[in-house]
Amino acid sequence: MSVPELDAKETEKLMADHPEWELAREGKAITRTFQFKDFSEAWGFMSRVALLAETQDHHPEWFNVYARVEVTLTTHDAGESGGLSQRDVTLARAIDAIL
Numbered sequence: 001m002s003v004p005e006l007d008a009k010e011t012e013k014l015m016a017d018h019p020e021w022e023l024a025r026e027g028k029a030i031t032r033t034f035q036f037k038d039f040s041e042a043w044g045f046m047s048r049v050a051l052l053a054e055t056q057d058h059h060p061e062w063f064n065v066y067a068r069v070e071v072t073l074t075t076h077d078a079g080e081s082g083g084l085s086q087r088d089v090t091l092a093r094a095i096d097a098i099l
């Protein structure tokens, strides 16, 4: 199911509202790195994000090593070959609200 991509104005608002995230993959994704006290904290964060992802049916691409979690959000179903959509905005906002 194709999902509308964010336009330039919506992307600009996303980045303004969430300055801790960075644009990636030529504007088709956003990414943020989280640094926690230890693995247990990182794992707790990942568990909460996993529940959000299931609730929103929108899943992160992520990498974890010990206390660091790198999260990348993009919508695989957007446009021709993926891109940013309102789903990424919603999930980024919910992830930021965890902290």
Ligand SMILES: C[C@H](O)[C@H](O)[C@H]1CNC2=NC(N)=NC(=O)C2=N1
Pocket (backbone or CB within 6 Å): 057, 058, 059, 060, 073, 074, 075, 076, 077, 078
């Ligand atoms: C069928 C199911 O709704 C889709 O595969 C969902 C699942 N999670 C998803 N997560 C992400 N990041 N992009 C998607 O396009 C996507 N699609």
